């Protein structure tokens with residue numbers, strides 16, 4: 282039974298479907314040599330001309346859609362959620378689940394709203410100021426809720442951001458908005474750390490940026506090894522924070538404030 286199922290899968294992945302676009306074709310026939318690189322973002326500018334930051338394939342469509350088109354998107358996601366509910370063996374007609382597909386679809390769009398957040402209009406809002414300050418600025422404990430792109434389950438925790446200005450500073454609340462924007466995408470924690478750091482580096486051109494994230498991954502703590510309370514820590518250090526002394530100063534300041 283298992284084998285025939287597998288054979289069927291292999292067949293469908295290589296068969297050409299008349300509706301599929303050329304891009305889909307490449308993805309379906311992916312081998313380790315021709316798949317898209319996992320981190321093309323490091324080669325692209327963090328802020329594009331239209332204000333989007335590392336837009337994904339559907340970013341512009343989502344940003345420009347009408348209320349009606351948005352509802353159609355919700356309906357499409359909801360119908361997929363209904364399939365999931367049926368496949369796990371649930372009764373989709375029982376009262377508690379009646380509105381779940383629509384509710385989940387809307388929640389999913391909220392969890393991924395960072396894809397079409399405009400970094401200039403929605404995040405910065407002209408909150409970059411000239412200031413003769415060249416000491417380390419640290420904002421600790423910014424709460425983030427994100428989705429692990431490997432399991433589509435949440436990971437959540439705290440982001441700590443530090444930077445040393447070079448004549449430009451940013452409104453402190455904007456650092457939280459920046460973290461929120463990248464957290465509301467399908468993520469891996471390492472990339473989230475790096476995207477926040479790279480964006481800040483591009484926006485302020487400071488002497489350096491440091492981003493540390495401590496997070497709990499539901500895919501880790503709720504299945505398999507079940508290591509409840511295990512924290513994953515990642516960091517991204519740019520500019521002067523790559524030097525041992527500055528990095529140590531930042532980490533010491535972070536720990537002292539606890």
Ligand SMILES: [Zn+2]
Pocket residue numbers: 429430431432433434498500501
């Ligand atoms: Zn995961």
